[in-house]
Amino acid sequence: MKKKAEERREQILRAAFQAVSDKGYETVTLQDIADYAGVSKGVTNYYFKNKEDVFLSLLEWVTDRIYQHEHQAVSQKTTAIEKLEAYIHSVFIDPEKNKKFYKVYLDFMAQASRNPHYRKINLKFYENCWKIGRDIVALGQKEGTFSSDIQADTASKMIRSIIDGCLIQWLMRDEDHLHEFYKKTCYEVILKYLK
Amino acid sequence: MKKKAEERREQILRAAFQAVSDKGYETVTLQDIADYAGVSKGVTNYYFKNKEDVFLSLLEWVTDRIYQHEHQAVSQKTTAIEKLEAYIHSVFIDPEKNKKFYKVYLDFMAQASRNPHYRKINLKFYENCWKIGRDIVALGQKEGTFSSDIQADTASKMIRSIIDGCLIQWLMRDEDHLHEFYKKTCYEVILKYLK
Amino acid sequence: MKKKAEERREQILRAAFQAVSDKGYETVTLQDIADYAGVSKGVTNYYFKNKEDVFLSLLEWVTDRIYQHEHQAVSQKTTAIEKLEAYIHSVFIDPEKNKKFYKVYLDFMAQASRNPHYRKINLKFYENCWKIGRDIVALGQKEGTFSSDIQADTASKMIRSIIDGCLIQWLMRDEDHLHEFYKKTCYEVILKYLK
Amino acid sequence: MKKKAEERREQILRAAFQAVSDKGYETVTLQDIADYAGVSKGVTNYYFKNKEDVFLSLLEWVTDRIYQHEHQAVSQKTTAIEKLEAYIHSVFIDPEKNKKFYKVYLDFMAQASRNPHYRKINLKFYENCWKIGRDIVALGQKEGTFSSDIQADTASKMIRSIIDGCLIQWLMRDEDHLHEFYKKTCYEVILKYLK
DNA sequence: TATGAATGAGGCTTCATTCAT
DNA sequence: GATGAATGAAGCCTCATTCAT
Structure with missing residues (x-):
């Protein structure tokens, strides 16, 4: 499950990369990142302490x-x-x-x-x-x-x-x-x- | 009076420069800028259309x-x-x-x-x-x-x-x-x- | 001067009538009314107690x-x-x-x-x-x-x-x-x- | 869950009805509506695009x-x-x-x-x-x-x-x-x- | 009388974060 | 693990009102 979690994190980071590139560091929301990653809003807070x-x-x-x-x-x-x-x-x-x-x-x-x-x-x-x-x-x-x-x-x-x-x-x-x-x-x- | 307004704008820009340098573009608030300029909150919106x-x-x-x-x-x-x-x-x-x-x-x-x-x-x-x-x-x-x-x-x-x-x-x-x-x-x- | 004042008030009311009709009671601002009347913003407060x-x-x-x-x-x-x-x-x-x-x-x-x-x-x-x-x-x-x-x-x-x-x-x-x-x-x- | 959301919307509309009736269309605030509905301020914006x-x-x-x-x-x-x-x-x-x-x-x-x-x-x-x-x-x-x-x-x-x-x-x-x-x-x- | 600069209260809106399910 | 409903803090902006000139 450590493996699974690692993949999940990378999935989110990859989405975050695209999202930040598109919208900008301060403009991007956690919702945006979740959308880009195709996951629900809560996930980000599950795998990362905070924004x-x-x-x-x-x-x-x-x-x-x-x-x-x-x-x-x-x-x-x-x-x-x-x-x-x-x-x-x-x-x-x-x-x-x-x-x-x-x-x-x-x-x-x-x-x-x-x-x-x-x-x-x-x-x-x-x-x-x-x-x-x-x-x-x-x-x-x-x-x-x-x-x-x-x-x-x-x-x-x-x-x-x-x-x-x-x-x-x-x-x-x-x-x-x-x-x-x-x-x-x-x-x-x-x-x-x-x- | 045109002169006065121009000075006011520069006073605000000067304050904004310091404020942005200290706090960052996205973090700085209009209130911050007003505080740095020593004026009230509304002034910024009086001399500039918006943020x-x-x-x-x-x-x-x-x-x-x-x-x-x-x-x-x-x-x-x-x-x-x-x-x-x-x-x-x-x-x-x-x-x-x-x-x-x-x-x-x-x-x-x-x-x-x-x-x-x-x-x-x-x-x-x-x-x-x-x-x-x-x-x-x-x-x-x-x-x-x-x-x-x-x-x-x-x-x-x-x-x-x-x-x-x-x-x-x-x-x-x-x-x-x-x-x-x-x-x-x-x-x-x-x-x-x-x- | 009582006369003059009365005319001024009516000028403002006439402008207010048009302004309210165009923009609506709650949307219209004192600035709007002043603009319609072709007078400065302060005048309204001079001839009327408040909005x-x-x-x-x-x-x-x-x-x-x-x-x-x-x-x-x-x-x-x-x-x-x-x-x-x-x-x-x-x-x-x-x-x-x-x-x-x-x-x-x-x-x-x-x-x-x-x-x-x-x-x-x-x-x-x-x-x-x-x-x-x-x-x-x-x-x-x-x-x-x-x-x-x-x-x-x-x-x-x-x-x-x-x-x-x-x-x-x-x-x-x-x-x-x-x-x-x-x-x-x-x-x-x-x-x-x-x- | 669609059901729940629908009920929530109606709850808010019901509150809004009372609030507008009491305070008036332009006077009423989203905070008022939230108060009447017994929910927090953000809820209204969650269920409705805007005011x-x-x-x-x-x-x-x-x-x-x-x-x-x-x-x-x-x-x-x-x-x-x-x-x-x-x-x-x-x-x-x-x-x-x-x-x-x-x-x-x-x-x-x-x-x-x-x-x-x-x-x-x-x-x-x-x-x-x-x-x-x-x-x-x-x-x-x-x-x-x-x-x-x-x-x-x-x-x-x-x-x-x-x-x-x-x-x-x-x-x-x-x-x-x-x-x-x-x-x-x-x-x-x-x-x-x-x- | 008249102006318009300045103030600051107050509302809408966005959003990170929490948490029950 | 995952979801998304709910919260409430915080910022931008508008504008009535005041007041010095």
Whole structure:
């Protein structure tokens, strides 16, 4: 039954993800989430302590999924350049998915700016992302592909800043066709920075 | 009397800015704003059509102020490098102010991701910022300081992406002392990109 | 200045009449009335104690005007039948005016059913109307036109009941062209009753 | 469970009827209705979309109940005169009930004069009432009791006009003992008209 | 006299949460 | 486990009224 419960929770989180993406963090109601999940209103309160608990769980779940996806993509490549490409490629997955995630992610960052619980979960996500970046940079330096003037640690922070900065700006412009532009340019900026 | 009303509106916007920064876009109430402004509850509805009108006005007001400040800083310098430095310097003004603004700005971007009214105001802000960046890059290219391989237009988008990406990451980490790090590194990344 | 004030009050009452007819007793605001009167918001409170005072004055003013009009019409005729015709004619004046008045009058009767102040004013109106009816019936009986089986007093109550009943039903049906039907049939019913 | 909900709605409508009768359409609050129903404030919004929905439902419910009552009374008699008597008797049921209903009904007519939703419901009520009247008149004509000069259709409109006109005037006069007078005279006027 | 800025009470409505079934 | 009826807190908004100018 532990198994069943786990599935139920994920079903709700998945619904919550879609619901929040559609309606926004503060606008979405527990009723909305229940509707999206195709369950009754009470269920959410049965599997989660309260609304905030749903959202904290959602942030954790979604950032972890994103990270796993990125990690997997990168780990399948061998050279630093290939890994960097794979990373960017997995991050800029496609307009639909990026939109869905970054809408929710912006909501959570807005919360995180005032609520340490969200901040803590986001920090874990950051650290995972930084790790990916740091490893790529370190590998590139070992390969001689990237400049040894830069610090892998510092670079990892910048890589994620640039990625998030680009995808947020892309989201704000609300023109799907620019996705390609931001993906390509983001990659170029990072590459030039690392070389 | 037109004058008086204008002052009143700004007084309320100023209060709203502080209130939203403290409590968050969705959490803040009109009562909060009135309290911050030291006026009665009804005043907000007297000077603004409704809550959303306050917020739209606030976004417009605050982004315009920011832009004016940046513009002024840059226009006082003559070389591209000086201008870029001045730009970064005026953006990364200080931890307190950056925190205050980016908290509110994140809130608004979260709204903008679903509400075209906010998106439109933000786009105007973007365009202003891009203009600053584009002019600096174009000048740098004319001076021979910056590479002529890059497009000023493209670069201007990246400059702002990097800036916002850095400041958001900085805000999320909630460590004031990192402000210096992000400011310096942001500048370096941009410079390396432009050269 | 007593004169001036009286004119101002009437200007406001006239505006209030139109405003209430358009928007309804409970929906209309003092601002609406001021707008209709082309004066500033404060004026209403200057010439009337409060909102209820405006409405009480309005009911008094409008019912008195109606009565004066009816009275004048009837007094110009000599025979009972002519007077009755003139009465009905002046009551069923035209669709536009009947609509305007009965909308307001219904509002006031709804109030009067619970508020004795309105009830008292309406009673005065009733008594005026009854007087018209009673005089017509008495004259008709003296002439030998109307049956002497009926009591003039009783008949006067019925005459007004039938009139109001007809015009209210007409108003509720919201078909202007039925005005003629109700006018004609109302007259016939009364006549048959009196003969 | 559908059953339970239906009962709840009726419980609320019953409470609303009493509350509106006591306090008036515009004065009554949802809190009042909840109090009268002995439930919490939220319940009303649970069973009805909003305040207007409560009122529309109330008008429909109450006019239907009245009609059913009248219809039943009439259908138990066989001759036209008996039916007419039964109709008047069921309409002029007693001062208490007439007061309660006509207070509410006046409120609704005041609304109906501007709001087509109310008007539509009232029209259905009218049509039901007219049907009762028309059938009585037609029967009377077939029996030879009533004049064949009048049109049943026209008469049905007049019958209801006279009834409403009398009961409204009676309500406005606020003297319970006059109930008998209006009942008797109303009947006489109608009878004389039909003969 | 007249204006309209300011106040604050009060109502509708939404919704997280509880809890009996 | 699951449901959804019921509660009541809290916010937005409207508007009569006051009052300084």
